[in-house]
Amino acid sequence: MIKIIKNGDVYAPEHLGIKDILIIGDKVGCIGDAIEFDVRGYVPLEVIDAKGKYVFPGFIDGHVHLTGGGGEGGFRSRTPEISLSSLIKGGVTSVIGCLGTDCVTRSPESLYAKAKGLEEEGISTYILTGAYRIPMTNLTGSPMKDMILVDKAVGAGEIALSDHRSSQPNLDEVKRLAADIRVGGILSGKAGVLNIHLGDGPAGLQMLREIIATTEIPYSQFLPTHINRNEQLFEEGVEYAKAGGFIDLTCSDPAFGEAGDITASAGLKRCLERGVPPQRITFTSDGQGSLPIFNENKECMRMGVGQISALFAAVRAAVREEGIGIEHALSVITRNPAEIYKLKGKGRIAVSFDADVVLVDRSTLEIDTVLAKGRTLMSGKRVLVTGTFEA
Ligand SMILES: [Zn+2]
Numbered sequence: 192m193i194k195i196i197k198n199g200d201v202y203a204p205e206h207l208g209i210k211d212i213l214i215i216g217d218k219v220g221c222i223g224d225a226i227e228f229d230v231r232g233y234v235p236l237e238v239i240d241a242k243g244k245y246v247f248p249g250f251i252d253g254h255v256h257l258t259g260g261g262g263e264g265g266f267r268s269r270t271p272e273i274s275l276s277s278l279i280k281g282g283v284t285s286v287i288g289c290l291g292t293d294c295v296t297r298s299p300e301s302l303y304a305k306a307k308g309l310e311e312e313g314i315s316t317y318i319l320t321g322a323y324r325i326p327m328t329n330l331t332g333s334p335m336k337d338m339i340l341v342d343k344a345v346g347a348g349e350i351a352l353s354d355h356r357s358s359q360p361n362l363d364e365v366k367r368l369a370a371d372i373r374v375g376g377i378l379s380g381k382a383g384v385l386n387i388h389l390g391d392g393p394a395g396l397q398m399l400r401e402i403i404a405t406t407e408i409p410y411s412q413f414l415p416t417h418i419n420r421n422e423q424l425f426e427e428g429v430e431y432a433k434a435g436g437f438i439d440l441t442c443s444d445p446a447f448g449e450a451g452d453i454t455a456s457a458g459l460k461r462c463l464e465r466g467v468p469p470q471r472i473t474f475t476s477d478g479q480g481s482l483p484i485f486n487e488n489k490e491c492m493r494m495g496v497g498q499i500s501a502l503f504a505a506v507r508a509a510v511r512e513e514g515i516g517i518e519h520a521l522s523v524i525t526r527n528p529a530e531i532y533k534l535k536g537k538g539r540i541a542v543s544f545d546a547d548v549v550l551v552d553r554s555t556l557e558i559d560t561v562l563a564k565g566r567t568l569m570s571g572k573r574v575l576v577t578g579t580f581e582a
Pocket residue numbers: 291349388389417
């Protein structure tokens with residue numbers, strides 16, 4: 192199948208202007224002006240009119256509880272598995288799945304199977320091995336073996352630090368795990384990133400700073416998340432990123448409760464103003480995690496579920512409300528996570544990269560069309576491909 196996306200305003204995520212994109216099978220064949228390609232009668236050719244639309248790389252959500260999360264309010268608060276259509280509606284064509292607090296009723300085996308299923312259904316998937324705790328739950332007998340032998344594993348986590356739900360690991364335990372994941376990544380040509388869940392505890396990022404100061408393990412081995420959960424941690428995160436670290440801001444849809452004191456969009460603005468290099472920042476949705484919904488008196492009324500739609504909503508808010516340029520706002524869910532996790536062929540619109548593309552209305556910044564590996568999953572704001580058990 193050959194497709195041409197015509198006359199879109201392309202952000203790759205760098206701005207290329209009005210361009211045509213030729214898609215051959217599941218890859219981008221070329222990008223140019225007024226591409227004509229006449230193969231009618233030989234292979235099917237589809238022309239997608241992108242006039243009045245932005246053309247973005249497919250979004251990458253680097254922290255999603257694919258098999259569900261939560262459970263912290265008892266068994267009934269365990270959140271459900273994710274559906275393919277919720278990822279598609281959010282423009283997410285690549286997702287990294289993880290486990291959280293619960294590594295007893297949730298397992299890396301079921302996470303792996305869910306990721307394989309979503310891949311069969313049409314998007315690209317990866318996993319983090321492990322969960323909150325050290326010693327780390329794993330698939331093959333050791334974290335390093337997981338990194339080397341499990342193709343989908345691009346890192347480990349989310350390992351909880353500075354949180355009342357963490358396993359309270361000591362410095363040496365975290366150091367050893369980071370070393371194992373790093374070496375496993377080196378031996379398998381993968382990033383081997385340790386995704387660190389940070390809670391409200393006063394220790395904040397102290398352990399990571401100590402490991403970096405006292406070992407040869409570089410900043411690039413760690414991606415601490417939920418940095419925007421409170422003011423103190425956010426400030427610490429800004430300094431950590433300025434010193435060389437990478438940080439992840441959790442997005443939240445206001446309708447489903449707040450994941451942090453500082454919205455991801457406002458956090459991005461502050462990071463850029465404070466001189467954090469833009470390539471060191473990512474956004475993730477924490478999708479399918481549990482989100483307590485509070486009333487105006489801060490009383491928990493009920494539990495909600497983290498929404499994938501929050502990811503691009505935060506980018507939209509960064510552009511429209513914070514006045515951040517599209518390239519910088521878009522990079523946090525495209526090029527940056529692809530480079531940090533070394534996701535081959537992902538995160539950019541470029542020749543020979545995977546044909547993961549999202550068309551967005553220029554006037555409303557609403558997602559209109561989603562292509563994953565060259566296949567149209569959503570068109571005219573209508574989802575065309577649903578998961579196996581979705582209606
Ligand atoms: Zn978390």
